[in-house]
Amino acid sequence: MAKITFITTDNKTINLEGTSGSVMQLAVDNGVPGIDGDCGGVCSCATCHVHVAPEHVGKTGEASEIEEDMLDLNDYSNERSRLCCQLEISDALNGLVLQVAESD
């Protein structure tokens, strides 16, 4: 079980709990604005872009090269960017805070 907090682009806080699946799916199932998950989580659409809170970067680990390449060409990405379809929910993510990234 992991508690995960999303902060939307208009600064609303949404607290969710999940046990399995991807963080993107959790967000989509609960209608978190700004997380669309268009490609269903295969790392093709970047509509699941989040910024990991600085103190939690250790929890999520690093993006793969393929994910990194997608983020490189995103106008709103920074060094704490992740595509949250690539984050598997597990106890290790408990307490994670994610800021939903802006998009066009």
Place this chain on the structure above:
Amino acid sequence: MKKSALPDPFEEARVNKGYGEMDDQNDPVTMILGLKDLRKCAHNWKTFQSGAEPGRIVIPSEVNIRDTRQIPFEVDPPEHKDFRALVEPWFKRPLEADYKAALTQQINDIVDEVLTKDSVEVVGEFSLRLQSRALTLLLNIPYEESETWISWGTHVFRSEGEALDGDKANILYDYIDERISKAIENPGSDLYSMLLAATVNGKKLTREEVKGVMILTFAGGRDTVINAVTNSIAYFAEHPESLDKLLGDPDITGKAVEELIRYFSPLTQMGRVATEDTQVCEYAIKEDTRISLCWASANRDAKVFENPNDVVLDRKINPHVAFGFSHHNCLGATHARQIMNILLTTLAKKVKSIDIIDYKENIEELGEFKRKVGYDNLTVKFHTR
């Protein structure tokens, strides 16, 4: 070679030099073939623009057959963003429960119907009808209207044997003009009326702009969806085990949709016009010449995809560009994905196997390359599960 296979004609050029060349009506095109290069060029709209002379970024070029600017397709940022913001909520409607239910009903009905027949010509009797009926949902207009679009046949822009046909394109343009006039007289809850009532940057859309959006919706969503659906039928005919797999493990359906679309890449390429002298893969691109973003080649790039020429139904990481990349990514993707998702679910439930009886491949001639993009016709027999 399996009948359903779509070979990759670009591999050698992609690996050896990264680009290809083709002429098109004396306006040559440098085709960008690798995934990373393509993404960079697609993202760099300042150097590689879409907002060139109307028709020029389409290959084969349409500068001689139209003047209407397609919106948002032939508009660059920042205006592009405002047009997208206007139409995007509308094009997300396929996610709504009612829309999904109506589309499921349509696809159920047509699959039930073809299951009763001895033979079915898939392109005309299945894919075109399915695509046209589904489009009534996207436009939010009566189902009966699809009869008109079906009667145009598959080649609404061309006559047999001719690449581009201005007269035929006029059928569509005249039709849309007439529908816009009707919507002005009698506004409803359809896409025409929504656009006619809309403002972008405080200005009402002009009639010409509304026409641009509507033509694009018809043009962009027609052959692409028809090819995706037809190629899926050919694939399942030769891979009945995939139908069983989808039935047994429906959770992979979303991944299967992405993988089939990657493999089929129904839109081979789209052009851009260089606004300055520049370089791609150390190759000089001159100002006011064309490049193309070759989605079909990038989607087979072995630097990114393992076994790129295999359909791996549950491919987990699949950063394909079949729906484009960056600002202009496909506006109709939500609709197209929903069609494919429901189609796969329905086929898996109802169909045991499919026999291919006869077929003729549709091969695009692209300069040094020949690419199979689908079928001119595909005759099959469906067997009930």
